[in-house]
Amino acid sequence: MNYYNSNTVIYLDDEFVKARDAKTDLYGQSLHYGYAAFEGIRAYKTHNATRIFKAREHFERLKRSCDLTGIPFNWDINDLIGKTYRLLELNNLKDAYIRPLVFCEPNMSLTTPKASNIMICAWEWGSYFGDKQxxxxxxxxxxxxxxxxxxxxxxxxxxxxxxxxxxxxxxxxxxxxxxxxxxxxxxxxxxxxxxxxxxxxxxxxxxxxxxxxxxxxxxxxxxxxxxxxxxxxxxxxxxxxxxxxxxxxxxxxxxxxxxxxxxxxxxxxxxxxxxxxxxxxxxxxxxxxxxxxxxx
CATH class of the missing domain: 3.20.10.10 (D-amino Acid Aminotransferase, subunit A, domain 2)
Structure with a gap:
């Protein structure tokens, strides 16, 4: 499955950037230890407009995951919801799967981080298992x-x-x-x-x-x-x-x-x-x- 192409835009630390140009540090705890929090969110094309289903609940759980595990979460949830809708618009997505990820600063020790980053990406999504039982x-x-x-x-x-x-x-x-x-x-x-x-x-x-x-x-x-x-x-x-x-x-x-x-x-x-x-x-x-x- 192709999750992005040369035109795909992601949200990274308060900026919308091309996915192919985005970079991260290879010395981060998230890469080495799996020390990151994420969510899976769905957007649906409805008769009203494209709607993100229970966006607030998902971002609140993302914050709680960070709070429980000592990862700094310094973003406003209302702002993140707005940025996610904008991300869908920029990528012309109607039915989509949305992945916010909070990942940690470079740190090769087993200590809680002092800073973190956020990324939100999205891609077209259909039925996960199809119609079968x-x-x-x-x-x-x-x-x-x-x-x-x-x-x-x-x-x-x-x-x-x-x-x-x-x-x-x-x-x-x-x-x-x-x-x-x-x-x-x-x-x-x-x-x-x-x-x-x-x-x-x-x-x-x-x-x-x-x-x-x-x-x-x-x-x-x-x-x-x-x-x-x-x-x-x-x-x-x-x-x-x-x-x-x-x-x-x-x-x-x-x-x-x-x-x-x-x-x-x-x-x-x-x-x-x-x-x-x-x-x-x-x-x-x-x-x-x-x-x-x-x-x-």
């Missing part, structure tokens, strides 16, 4: 222990774990992995949260061992509107294997159904599942076809 496997890799890191911070270095799990799954012929936590309970996918349907209710792993996804929160809000009960709890693999259906959700994947977990096939038709209902509701929300935002 996914073949998923329980990964041999676990989510990091929350006592070893701030699990709620979206940090670059954390995603080595995600790359290893996802790569292992694909090498085995699956579409994606599902990781357990350190106690053997269901946690999340490498880049998505999971919801599980059983007897007309939805279950999702409780916070504490997972990234508190913004899409996850949106799905829970939609469930309140649609009168769907959601239970947050520790979930065993046996419960998952005996469920009626399941789906992943996240900024990149949106809402995508799961067809199989390991050798277990979910028999009910996806279109009849709660997940399919929420998939349609979520799409209507981000495209502003239904004004859920009055409530959410």
């Amino acid at each position: 996914l073949k998923v496997c329980i990964s041999p890799y676990e989510r990091p222990n929350p006592k070893s890191i701030h699990i709620e911070a979206k940090m670059s270095g954390h995603y080595v774990n995600a790359i290893l799990a996802s790569g292992d799954a694909k090498n085995k012929g699956f579409d994606e992995a599902l990781l357990l936590d350190a106690k053997g309970f269901i946690a999340e996918a490498p880049s998505a949260n999971i919801f599980i349907e059983k007897n007309g209710k939805l279950y999702t792993p409780a916070l504490g061992n997972i990234l508190p996804g913004i899409t996850r929160a949106t799905i829970i809000e939609l469930c309140k509107i649609l009168d769907i009960e959601v239970i947050e709890k520790q979930i065993s693999t046996d419960f998952l294997h005996n469920a009626d259906s399941a789906f992943f959700c996240g900024t990149a994947v949106e809402v995508v159904g799961i067809h199989t977990i390991d050798d277990v096939v979910y028999r009910p038709r996806w279109r009849d599942s709660i997940g399919a209902t929420l998939q349609r509701a979520y799409k209507n929300l981000v495209l502003e076809k239904v004004n859920y935002e009055v409530i959410i």
Whole structure:
């Protein structure tokens, strides 16, 4: 995939510059240690205009990730939102994936930085997995222990774990992995949260061992509107294997159904599942076809 070309513009430290001309220091902690915070944000072409979905929530989480891990964050969120809309205009993007990244100054020691930089880029984005339901496997890799890191911070270095799990799954012929936590309970996918349907209710792993996804929160809000009960709890693999259906959700994947977990096939038709209902509701929300935002 080509993320940029000779005309692509990015935002770098209060300037719009050509991506091909942008430079960074090779002695930064972010490059050497993965000490950086980032976000994944979606923009959608709606009947009103191009809209960035929940921009404020994403930039607030970016700031929180920095605050939790000692990375200076000295930017105004309203200004960053405005700069991001301008970035989309400069690149003529309507449906896009947006990547803000806060990275650290040159420092080869294991100390917190005194200064940081910000970059925002964007590229055209379609459907992450397409329209298919996914073949998923329980990964041999676990989510990091929350006592070893701030699990709620979206940090670059954390995603080595995600790359290893996802790569292992694909090498085995699956579409994606599902990781357990350190106690053997269901946690999340490498880049998505999971919801599980059983007897007309939805279950999702409780916070504490997972990234508190913004899409996850949106799905829970939609469930309140649609009168769907959601239970947050520790979930065993046996419960998952005996469920009626399941789906992943996240900024990149949106809402995508799961067809199989390991050798277990979910028999009910996806279109009849709660997940399919929420998939349609979520799409209507981000495209502003239904004004859920009055409530959410």
